Amino acid sequence: MFETWDLLWLQNYWWGIVSLLGGFLAMMLFVQGGQALIPALSKNDAEKTLLYNVFGRKWELGFTTLVLFGGAIFAAFPLFYAVSFGGAYYAWMVLLFSFIIQAVSYEYRTKKGNTYGSRTYELFLSINGYLAPFLIGVIISTLFSGGAFIVDESNLSHWVINTRGLEALSVPFNVLGGISVMMLSRVLGLLYILNTVVDKSIAHNAEKKLRIEMVVTTAFLTSYAVWIFIVPGVSANDAGVIIEANRYFYTFINHPIWVLSPFIIGLGLFLLGGLRGAKSGFWFATTGTVLMVFALLFSTGINGEPYYPSYVDIQSSLSIVNSSGSRYTLVVMSYVSLFVPVVLGYIVVVWRAMMRPITHDEIKNDPFSY
Amino acid sequence: MDLIDWSRAQFALTAIYHFLFVPLTLGLSFLVAIMETIYIKTGDEKWLKTTKFWVKLFGINFVIGVATGLIMEFEFGTNWAAYSWIVGDIFGAPLAIEGIFAFFLESTFFVVLFFGWDRVSKGFHLTSTWLVAIGTNLSALWILVANGWMQYPVGMNFNPDSMRYEMGNFWEVIFSPVAVAKFLHTIGGGYVTAAIFVVGVSAWFLLRGRETQFARRSIIVASSFGLFASLFLLLSGDESAHQVAQKQPMKLAAMEGLYEGEGRAGIVAFGILNPDKKVGDDLPEFYGDIQIPYALSLLGYHDINAFVPGINDLIEGNKQFHIMSASEKIERGRAALSDLSAYHEAKKIGDTSAAMASLKAFDANQSYMGYGHFNDPLQTIPPIALTFYSFHVMVGLGSFFIVLFIVLLYLGMTNELLTTRWALWITFMSIPLGFVACEAGWIVAEVGRQPWVIQDLLPTMKGVSALSTTTVKITFWAFAILFTTLLIAEIKIMMAAIAKGPHIAEKGEDHV
Numbered sequence: 065m066f067e068t069w070d071l072l073w074l075q076n077y078w079w080g081i082v083s084l085l086g087g088f089l090a091m092m093l094f095v096q097g098g099q100a101l102i103p104a105l106s107k108n109d110a111e112k113t114l115l116y117n118v119f120g121r122k123w124e125l126g127f128t129t130l131v132l133f134g135g136a137i138f139a140a141f142p143l144f145y146a147v148s149f150g151g152a153y154y155a156w157m158v159l160l161f162s163f164i165i166q167a168v169s170y171e172y173r174t175k176k177g178n179t180y181g182s183r184t185y186e187l188f189l190s191i192n193g194y195l196a197p198f199l200i201g202v203i204i205s206t207l208f209s210g211g212a213f214i215v216d217e218s219n220l221s222h223w224v225i226n227t228r229g230l231e232a233l234s235v236p237f238n239v240l241g242g243i244s245v246m247m248l249s250r251v252l253g254l255l256y257i258l259n260t261v262v263d264k265s266i267a268h269n270a271e272k273k274l275r276i277e278m279v280v281t282t283a284f285l286t287s288y289a290v291w292i293f294i295v296p297g298v299s300a301n302d303a304g305v306i307i308e309a310n311r312y313f314y315t316f317i318n319h320p321i322w323v324l325s326p327f328i329i330g331l332g333l334f335l336l337g338g339l340r341g342a343k344s345g346f347w348f349a350t351t352g353t354v355l356m357v358f359a360l361l362f363s364t365g366i367n368g369e370p371y372y373p374s375y376v377d378i379q380s381s382l383s384i385v386n387s388s389g390s391r392y393t394l395v396v397m398s399y400v401s402l403f404v405p406v407v408l409g410y411i412v413v414v415w416r417a418m419m420r421p422i423t424h425d426e427i428k429n430d431p432f433s434y
Numbered sequence: 435m436d437l438i439d440w441s442r443a444q445f446a447l448t449a450i451y452h453f454l455f456v457p458l459t460l461g462l463s464f465l466v467a468i469m470e471t472i473y474i475k476t477g478d479e480k481w482l483k484t485t486k487f488w489v490k491l492f493g494i495n496f497v498i499g500v501a502t503g504l505i506m507e508f509e510f511g512t513n514w515a516a517y518s519w520i521v522g523d524i525f526g527a528p529l530a531i532e533g534i535f536a537f538f539l540e541s542t543f544f545v546v547l548f549f550g551w552d553r554v555s556k557g558f559h560l561t562s563t564w565l566v567a568i569g570t571n572l573s574a575l576w577i578l579v580a581n582g583w584m585q586y587p588v589g590m591n592f593n594p595d596s597m598r599y600e601m602g603n604f605w606e607v608i609f610s611p612v613a614v615a616k617f618l619h620t621i622g623g624g625y626v627t628a629a630i631f632v633v634g635v636s637a638w639f640l641l642r643g644r645e646t647q648f649a650r651r652s653i654i655v656a657s658s659f660g661l662f663a664s665l666f667l668l669l670s671g672d673e674s675a676h677q678v679a680q681k682q683p684m685k686l687a688a689m690e691g692l693y694e695g696e697g698r699a700g701i702v703a704f705g706i707l708n709p710d711k712k713v714g715d716d717l718p719e720f721y722g723d724i725q726i727p728y729a730l731s732l733l734g735y736h737d738i739n740a741f742v743p744g745i746n747d748l749i750e751g752n753k754q755f756h757i758m759s760a761s762e763k764i765e766r767g768r769a770a771l772s773d774l775s776a777y778h779e780a781k782k783i784g785d786t787s788a789a790m791a792s793l794k795a796f797d798a799n800q801s802y803m804g805y806g807h808f809n810d811p812l813q814t815i816p817p818i819a820l821t822f823y824s825f826h827v828m829v830g831l832g833s834f835f836i837v838l839f840i841v842l843l844y845l846g847m848t849n850e851l852l853t854t855r856w857a858l859w860i861t862f863m864s865i866p867l868g869f870v871a872c873e874a875g876w877i878v879a880e881v882g883r884q885p886w887v888i889q890d891l892l893p894t895m896k897g898v899s900a901l902s903t904t905t906v907k908i909t910f911w912a913f914a915i916l917f918t919t920l921l922i923a924e925i926k927i928m929m930a931a932i933a934k935g936p937h938i939a940e941k942g943e944d945h946v
Contacts, residue, residue, distance in 0.1 A: 121549055124541035127500065132533035134507045139530035142522025142598075149508055150515025150899035157512065157909055160505055161916065167501035168920055171493060177930030179923040217778070218597040220516050222900050389523045390593070390600040400531055407538045414542050414562075417554050431486065432493070432548045 066398040072368060074394040075384040078140035079371070080322075081401055083361035085133045086204070087354035090245065092126030093197045094350065095119050097246075097253030099166075100193030103186070105257070105269050110424055113174070113434075116189075117427050118261055119253075120170035120434040121418065125411065127163060139397050143387035144372060147221040151213045152206070152229025159199045166192035170434045194246060201245030204357075205238040207364045208292060208312065210373035215380040224376050237291055244288045247281040248353060251338060255346040262421045271341060278338040285331070285356075292360075298373040298381050305370055305381045315363045323363045330355030438895045440906040441513050444913065446880075448505050450873055451917045455499030457872045460574060460621055461628020462492045463567035465659060470563050472655075474556055484648055486551075487936035488632070491928060493548060498924045502917060507533075513906065517887055517897030524590050524601045525580055528608070532576035539569030574624070575617050582613025584888050585879070586681040592800060594777055594793060599891070612681060615673040616879070622667035623875055626835055627868030629660025633842055634865035635932055637858040640851060648936045654846045661839040667832060672733060678882075679734030679742070682889055684814070685882035687745045688821040690730060693719050695744035695752065700725035701733065702826070707819055713749050713812060745818075749811050760811035767806025770799035804891045816884040824877040831871040838864060
């Protein structure tokens with residue numbers, strides 16, 4: 065079936081998949097949000113341990129989504145993989161380091177022989193809890209604000225600023241994006257607690273916190289969206305890449321089905337989730353998050369508009385047309401993508417099978433608990 | 435050291451660390467699946483405790499494998515950006531497929547394996563354990579398909595306009611004989627390493643006179659599994675060497691320290707290389723060596739009379755056996771590169787006929803294009819000593835493990851394990867050797883391929899990201915410090931968990 069699609073369709077399809085993966089990655093950041101909140105939400109060791117066990121059974125999926133996100137970009141948009149990872153080197157490295165320390169921390173935190181003490185691993189989880197969502201927000205924002213790269217005639221790329229991606233932190237818009245995603249992850253973390261933890265004292269604490277965090281997060285998300293709509297962006301025409309005022313606003317208006325609706329519905333579901341709280345609010349808010357982030361990412365590259373502007377050489381800007389894999393590879397990978405629903409299917413089965421809330425007693429009696 | 439050396443050093447560092455944990459994950463996941471299956475079949479609680487003990491160790495190792503693995507998915511982009519563009523159209527696909535097919539299987543069912551004992555049915559749990567084992571082994575499949583393609587690139591075409599290789603035939607890539615042999619040999623290595631780990635830890639219990647029933651049971655399961663895996667390793671190793679002989683003759687020559695090619699070539703069973711030996715001189719290759727006659731011809735070409743080219747033949751050429759010299763390959767490579775730039779020049783000014791003519795000339799020498807980047811034929815020789823010794827350490831240890839498994843099985847069957855303390859000591863001391871053998875094998879594969887990152891197509895120096903040396907130094911040391919810090923914790927946690935013994939799997943006693 066995919067053989068008959070034209071190339072731009074395949075490229076759009078894969079940009080859609082990458083955007084969707086970005087959405088799922090943002091959703092799974094509820095684990096990071098939870099990690100950041102654990103010290104504030106727990107009054108004693110028992111509560112703290114309960115919370116680490118609650119989030120410790122979910123960290124792997126976000127981690128795996130990040131890995132797949134890297135792999136999917138490599139396969140479908142190898143030039144972006146080369147330009148961004150090789151160019152914004154330090155930004156990615158810091159992000160990866162923050163995930164590396166997450167992977168061992170749940171398992172090693174309470175183990176005998178862990179050498180550096182529980183507090184070290186708790187610190188690792190806090191670092192990952194704040195830094196990972198923040199940096200992911202910053203990096204997503206650079207798809208709007210651009211990077212300092214040049215792509216030469218052989219399609220080899222060069223980054224012209226020595227700070228290698230860290231300069232993104234000096235752009236207020238990127239920082240706003242970072243804080244927005246960080247706040248978003250905290251709200252999702254709180255909602256997850258409200259929907260899965262039976263301990264009344266923790267739930268009470270989380271409920272109180274949710275109201276304030278929800279208001280702040282909504283303010284950040286709204287200003288982020290407004291900022292995107294008023295800034296100029298880059299777009300492509302026959303003459304090359306040009307700067308266009310309100311480019312993203314027009315993209316949203318011109319693609320009501322694929323961009324505008326998922327964004328508005330997503331935002332609505334997110335707000336609804338925050339209001340519902342313990343009443344399945346987590347599922348509303350995460351679905352909303354997936355849709356919102358999908359719409360944002362998809363808007364940057366749909367139909368061959370440049371999704372990663374270069375602010376040092378605008379003609380080097382990357383679009384799904386000039387950065388994609390060959391037609392053959394995209395077709396092969398499109399068949400592979402048909403397996404994704406199967407993956408989602410077994411994740412749902414396992415998630416449901418393991419649903420029963422974790423209790424203090426279970427942690428005490430289970431030799432495998434964290 | 436300059437940029438290329440530091441970039442290689444960082445990749446080697448991260449890959450070597452990652453590969454410390456992978457073999458145990460590959461093998462231990464199957465061993466616990468087998469043990470849990472025995473528990474379900476027999477209903478014997480002792481098997482449940484045995485399974486849980488090894489699952490606990492599996493988990494400690496698994497998470498650090500995941501942690502060190504993350505960087506591998508991104509490091510091609512961060513440090514090998516040119517490589518990622520030039521071959522990403524082929525190389526990226528198996529990496530993405532690995533994510534979809536393997537990693538989610540592992541990470542989803544890992545949670546059930548660990549926390550599902552009382553939450554799901556026994557059948558669901560056993561299925562999950564097997565799916566974790568299958569997932570880990572599937573991930574090895576896809577990454578080795580990718581690596582196999584670096585050793586023997588097939589199923590692609592060069593696109594002179596985008597300046598990259600593009601996939602032409604997916605099936606050729608995944609069913610490449612090199613990829614298949616590599617996959618089988620690597621997972622075999624993982625099974626043997628895990629079996630050595632299990633028998634070694636069990637031997638420690640027997641030496642201390644603790645948990646003797648558990649230890650004996652574990653030794654019998656693991657040494658049967660290990661012996662079976664070793665035979666599998668022997669066959670896949672034979673096939674791997676056969677593939678290397680056909681596809682990477684320079685690597686084979688380096689593995690054997692063979693300078694002067696010969697028919698009826700023998701394999702060096704043991705040898706000390708002469709470090710002063712250079713291409714084309716008359717110095718002896720070894721200070722001393724013991725050879726197994728005919729074995730190399732047999733291994734490489736399945737024919738005791740076959741000619742095995744040496745380093746001299748591959749550098750200087752050998753008319754009798756139709757081997758082109760390296761300097762001629764370099765000449766042709768340069769011609770290809772200059773035709774390619776002529777094509778681009780002509781295209782730029784719109785001269786279609788000149789462009790087509792240049793492209794035609796380019797096609798004639800295209801397969802040597804990679805050689806055009808070298809100045810000196812001697813640059814095409816991999817580090818010989820490292821490749822040679824790594825190969826011999828790997829083969830030597832593999833042979834030793836076969837003997838060890840047979841001895842342990844015999845002692846286990848005749849109930850003499852507890853009384854044969856020397857065998858237990860040797861077994862215990864062998865724990866690190868499985869890891870050493872795996873790392874040595876990885877060095878043979880990767881160092882033996884140098885100076886190429888894609889054999890004969892792309893020199894390693896042409897694949898690197900345009901970073902400053904300082905930048906790579908900073909991240910190299912950051913990785914070295916972080917991974918070493920984590921490794922120390924991992925080993926100490928592992929030792930503490932072992933010292934507690936399998937009764938830790940008893941409810942209520944374990945929680946710290």
